[in-house]
C-alpha cells in the first residue's frame with residue numbers, strides 16, 4: 001500500500017520552501033558576518049540568532065516531509081546577495097526577505113487548502129504565525145532606526161541601537177532557546 005501522504009505538487013512546494021528557509025538563513029548569516037566585521041556585535045548577535053531560527057524552520061519542514069512518507073530533495077541554496085550598505089539598509093533587506101518568505105508561506109497554505117490537505121494546512125499555520133512575529137520584529141527595528149535618522153543615523157545613535165540589541169531580548173522567541181523539535 002502506498003504510504004506517501006503528500007501529493008507531488010505539495011511535496012515539490014514543501015521542498016522548495018525548505019530551500020527558501022535555507023536561503024533566508026544564509027541572508028542572516030551573511031549580514032551577521034558583515035555586522036560583526038563593521039564592529040556592530042550586538043546587531044551581529046541578533047542576526048546570528050535569527051540565522052539559527054531559519055535553519056530550524058528548514059529542519060521543521062524536512063521532518064514534516066519525512067513524517068508524511070514523502071521524499072526530501074536537498075538542493076543548492078541561492079547566494080544571499082551583496083553586503084548591506086549600512087545598518088538601515090541591512091534591516092530594510094531583512095524586512096524585505098521576511099515579506100517575500102511570507103508570500104511563499106501563503107502560497108503553500110493556498111495550495112494545501114485547494115487540495116484539502118488539512119494536515120499540511122494545519123502544519124503551515126505555525127509558519128503563518130511565525131512570519132507575523134518576524135515581520136513585526138523587523139518593522140519595530142526599522143522604526144527605531146528611522147527615528148534615529150534612517151540611513152543618516154549618527155554613530156552615537158547606531159552605537160545605542162547596537163548596544164540595545166546586545167542586551168534586550170527579542171520580541172520573537174529567542175533562537176538560542178529553540179530546538180528542531182520546538183522551533
Ligand code: OFO
Pocket residue numbers: 021024053054057097098101102130131134
Ligand atoms: Fe522562516 O521565518 Fe522568517 O523567514
